Amino acid sequence: MAQLKDFPFPFTNDQYAYSNNSVQLDPAKTVTITDDYKKEIGLKRKLLHENNERCFRSLPISLESQWEVMVLIFSELASYSPDQFTFKKRGNDCLFQNHLLEEEESFIFRDSSSIDFEPLDVAGRHVQEDLIIMGDRHDGLFLEAGQLCFPSNWSLTFVHGMEFKSIHTPVPGIQKDGFINKVERFISKIAPGAAWERKNWSITVTNKLDTPLETYSEWGKHRKEVTAENAGELIHLRVEVQRLLRLPMNHDVLFTIHTYLLPLEKLIQNEDWLKIFYSNIKTLPEDIAEYKGILNYREELLRFLEAHLGKERMP
Numbered sequence: 069m070a071q072l073k074d075f076p077f078p079f080t081n082d083q084y085a086y087s088n089n090s091v092q093l094d095p096a097k098t099v100t101i102t103d104d105y106k107k108e109i110g111l112k113r114k115l116l117h118e119n120n121e122r123c124f125r126s127l128p129i130s131l132e133s134q135w136e137v138m139v140l141i142f143s144e145l146a147s148y149s150p151d152q153f154t155f156k157k158r159g160n161d162c163l164f165q166n167h168l169l170e171e172e173e174s175f176i177f178r179d180s181s182s183i184d185f186e187p188l189d190v191a192g193r194h195v196q197e198d199l200i201i202m203g204d205r206h207d208g209l210f211l212e213a214g215q216l217c218f219p220s221n222w223s224l225t226f227v228h229g230m231e232f233k234s235i236h237t238p239v240p241g242i243q244k245d246g247f248i249n250k251v252e253r254f255i256s257k258i259a260p261g262a263a264w265e266r267k268n269w270s271i272t273v274t275n276k277l278d279t280p281l282e283t284y285s286e287w288g289k290h291r292k293e294v295t296a297e298n299a300g301e302l303i304h305l306r307v308e309v310q311r312l313l314r315l316p317m318n319h320d321v322l323f324t325i326h327t328y329l330l331p332l333e334k335l336i337q338n339e340d341w342l343k344i345f346y347s348n349i350k351t352l353p354e355d356i357a358e359y360k361g362i363l364n365y366r367e368e369l370l371r372f373l374e375a376h377l378g379k380e381r382m383p
């Protein structure tokens with residue numbers, strides 16, 4: 069669970085609207101190690117073991133990009149966190165050492181028999197991010213491989229092989245004014261080696277990171293339990309820090325998703341965040357509130373926030 073000081077608070081305006089809030093990153097990094105590293109890696113590996121088909125999918129065409137991603141992530145970890153990771157590549161002989169977990173991966177580049185899982189799956193077991201490879205084909209961007217343990221109510225099984233715009237069909241209003249077409253054009257123009265970052269937000273009731281569509285009946289039912297009295301403890305602002313990087317060798321796109329959860333009782337400790345969060349929830353259009361699963365308990369949530377805003381205003 070993120071602490072207040074490290075939390076990537078996503079709101080910059082009082083009113084929420086879809087936007088391509090991407091900023092270019094310098095240096096072009098794709099992953100971040102936080103204090104929750106060991107806990108989240110443990111959970112990821114458990115999910116991958118127990119629900120492998122739900123958490124990892126790939127098309128054979130993605131294999132070259134998977135190798136590129138694995139080497140890119142291992143190199144990045146070793147360059148930016150040399151005390152925690154090392155990576156050596158001599159010709160095709162590679163050795164990655166994860167000092168945090170006291171593990172190593174010794175493998176031959178592009179030799180599938182030298183690794184226990186597919187390359188994207190190996191890399192993903194060492195980072196907190198979900199990892200998606202979008203193949204850039206002449207007729208669009210296609211989801212060709214993914215290791216997805218912490219989805220916000222979507223299914224890798226469902227979208228596997230799908231084109232970018234079709235993946236976004238369930239999002240209300242996303243076609244309006246050609247928004248999703250513009251986003252796709254933006255992605256297709258990302259230069260080789262460049263990385264961009266944006267934030268997406270939703271709300272999770274309870275502190276569960278793994279909320280796939282497949283297990284909705286287990287976690288979705290908690291949405292009915294929210295009251296103004298328990299909202300501080302139950303409701304968590306869920307933020308995805310999403311990064312897009314154009315693979316220099318294969319020209320596909322790596323999409324990484326780092327999910328952070330912050331309980332409301334911590335969020336309200338920051339007065340500015342409380343005000344802006346309140347205003348966004350209050351003015352959120354009904355179709356988006358429904359899509360994000362907030363509609364049923366929005367009134368209770370607002371009552372909770374108003375009580376705290378009121379306290380702030382008291383002398």
Ligand code: HEM
Binds near residue numbers: 227
């Ligand atoms: C290329 C990598 C991307 C992939 C694989 C991807 C995938 C997805 C998926 C699976 C969903 C959930 C759809 C559902 O409910 O079934 C989603 C939601 C969404 N995506 Fe993307 N997306 C990508 C990039 C982007 C970018 C770059 C933007 C905008 C600039 C964007 C905007 C959105 C928005 C606004 C939502 C609705 C989220 C919410 O309100 O909670 N996506 N995306």
